[in-house]
Amino acid sequence: MERLWTPWRMEYILSEKSGQCIFCDMLEAGDDRSCYILHRGQRAFVVLNRYPYNNGHLMVVPYEHVASLEDLDEKTLSELMQLVNKGMAALRETMNPHGFNIGANLGKAAGAGVDDHVHIHVVPRWEGDTNFMTVLARIRMVPEMLDQTCSRLGAAFKESSDE
Numbered sequence: 460m461e462r463l464w465t466p467w468r469m470e471y472i473l474s475e476k477s478g479q480c481i482f483c484d485m486l487e488a489g490d491d492r493s494c495y496i497l498h499r500g501q502r503a504f505v506v507l508n509r510y511p512y513n514n515g516h517l518m519v520v521p522y523e524h525v526a527s528l529e530d531l532d533e534k535t536l537s538e539l540m541q542l543v544n545k546g547m548a549a550l551r552e553t554m555n556p557h558g559f560n561i562g563a564n565l566g567k568a569a570g571a572g573v574d575d576h577v578h579i580h581v582v583p584r585w586e587g588d589t590n591f592m593t594v595l596a597r598i599r600m601v602p603e604m605l606d607q608t609c610s611r612l613g614a615a616f617k618e619s620s621d622e
Contacts, residue, residue: 482506482520482576495609498545498616502535505542505616507609508580513588514603515554515612517546517581526575527565539579546581549615556583 485494485506495507497517508516519542521535528536543561550556560582564571 480524480576481573482578483524486522492609492613495605497549497609497613498542500538500542502538503542505546507605507612509605511605512560512580512582513584515550515556515583515608517550517612518578519543519546519581520576520578524576527577528563531577543579543581545616545619548619549612550581550583552615553611554583557586558584560584 485496486504488494491497491499495509496504497507498505502523503519503521506518506520508518519539521531521539523531523535525531531539547559547561550559561579563577563579565574565577567574
């Protein structure tokens with residue numbers, strides 16, 4: 460039997476679950492750093508995905524708890540896309556990706572892990588980032604711990620906000 464050790468997940472596994480929305484819980488926690496919130500806008504925020512598809516995987520999330528993009532007003536939709544662009548700029552500056560996957564999974568049937576609070580994924584991609592581990596072992600290798608990624612991207616977001 461093969462084993463893949465993921466000790467950072469134990470904290471989540473053993474933690475008490477509120478049964479509420481993870482995004483709403485993040486906003487109420489009051490500690491952006493521990494929640495990996497990189498930036499707060501007027502209507503939405505940017506957060507690192509704790510279980511990323513790739514290093515630097517961000518999510519852009521509206522403050523409003525709604526299930527679908529069509530439930531959001533125009534100003535919120537506009538800010539979501541502006542934050543997607545800011546996220547891409549921060550990733551380009553700090554990680555130099557060759558491309559991006561950007562999308563939203565609306566509903567469980569579409570693959571949404573959180574299906575009642577809409578969010579947009581921004582996944583940086585590099586040529587050749589699907590290596591033998593992904594292809595043969597179905598294991599994604601992420602080369603940097605979330606705290607380090609959060610520090611680098613947080614500084615890039617702060618820098619762009621100061622301009």
